[in-house]
Amino acid sequence: MQPSFHTIALLLSAAVLFGGCATQDKATPAAATVVPTPTTIPSARTPAEVEVVTAQFGIFGADPTGRRVLYETNKFPAIIAAPYGWFILFKADKPTVIWREEFELPEAPPTWGPGEAMGIYTISPDRRTAVTERIIPTRLGFIANEWRYAPGDPIGAHKMRVYIDGQLIREFSFSIEKGPEDQRGPRRTPHPGSDSKSST
Numbered sequence: 001m002q003p004s005f006h007t008i009a010l011l012l013s014a015a016v017l018f019g020g021c022a023t024q025d026k027a028t029p030a031a032a033t034v035v036p037t038p039t040t041i042p043s044a045r046t047p048a049e050v051e052v053v054t055a056q057f058g059i060f061g062a063d064p065t066g067r068r069v070l071y072e073t074n075k076f077p078a079i080i081a082a083p084y085g086w087f088i089l090f091k092a093d094k095p096t097v098i099w100r101e102e103f104e105l106p107e108a109p110p111t112w113g114p115g116e117a118m119g120i121y122t123i124s125p126d127r128r129t130a131v132t133e134r135i136i137p138t139r140l141g142f143i144a145n146e147w148r149y150a151p152g153d154p155i156g157a158h159k160m161r162v163y164i165d166g167q168l169i170r171e172f173s174f175s176i177e178k179g180p181e182d183q184r185g186p187r188r189t190p191h192p193g194s195d196s197k198s199s200t
Contacts, residue, residue, distance in 0.1 A: 049092070049093060050090055050091070050092045050097060050164050050165060051090060051091040051092070052089070052090050052164075052169055052170075053089035053090060053091065053141075054088070054089045055086065055087075055088045055089075055162070055169055055170040056070055056072055056086060056087060056088075057070075057072065057074070057085070057086040057160070057170075057172035057174065058071045058072040058086075059071045059073060059076055059082060059083065060084065060146060061083075070087065073174075074172075074173065074174040074175065075174065075175045075177065076174075076176065077176070077177050078149050078153065078176050078178055078179035079149060079179050080150065080151060080179075081148045081149065082148060083147070083148050084146070084147060084148070084149070085144065085145050085146035085160075086144060086160060086162060086170070087142065087143070087144035088143050088144070088169060089141060089142055090138075090142075090143070090169075091138075091141060092138040092141075093138075095137060095138060096135050096137055096138060097135070097138055097165050098134070098135050098165055098166075099133070099136060099162065099164050100131065100133040100162070100163040100164075100166075101130075101131070101133075101145050101160060101162050102129055102131050102159075102160070102161040102163075103121075103129060103130045103147065103158070103160050104128055104158065104160075104161075105129070105154050105158060106128075106156035106158065107154050107156070108127035109127070109152075109153060109154060112127075112130060113150070115130075116130075120132070132145065149179075153176075155176045155177055156175065156176065157173065157174075158173070158174055158175065158176060159171060159172065159173050160172045160174075
């Protein structure tokens with residue numbers, strides 16, 4: 001089957017709904033960060049400024065109590081449906097911001113899955129980069145996005161660049177390595193309960 005990337009929305013409610021543990025590399029990351037739940041972050045800065053509190057990338061999973069956590073890592077195996085992505089906490093003095101993610105693959109896949117046709121993301125002319133852009137209210141103080149590995153997706157060096165209001169906040173460079181077996185199968189479908197959109 002052809003490779004397929006499918007973006008999974010990490011809505012703020014999903015911080016609670018997604019409870020499954022992520023499959024991790026043999027070298028388990030040393031620490032996990034609890035993925036924050038929606039809160040209003042106090043502000044002390046100049047108007048219209050966006051201040052980043054933290055920006056982290058890794059594999060999503062759950063701790064023993066079921067809380068959603070992020071295991072920070074920049075290398076993990078190609079395990080089918082293993083969720084990986086980023087979250088950013090920020091402060092801002094305006095009602096909304098626009099966040100943009102540019103997800104660059106090491107090579108162009110034959111297909112990016114149904115998200116392209118649905119307009120969830122757009123694809124660059126060279127077919128190597130998916131661009132997701134959303135407007136979100138700043139009262140949330142939190143943005144995130146998650147992808148899952150699907151059968152046949154490229155392995156190797158990947159990059160995710162995240163912008164807020166046109167400002168590059170962070171470039172996450174990571175490597176997806178060959179998994180325990182060369183799995184092939186049908187394309188994945190959106191996670192139950194997800195609206196299949198890359199917005200938070």
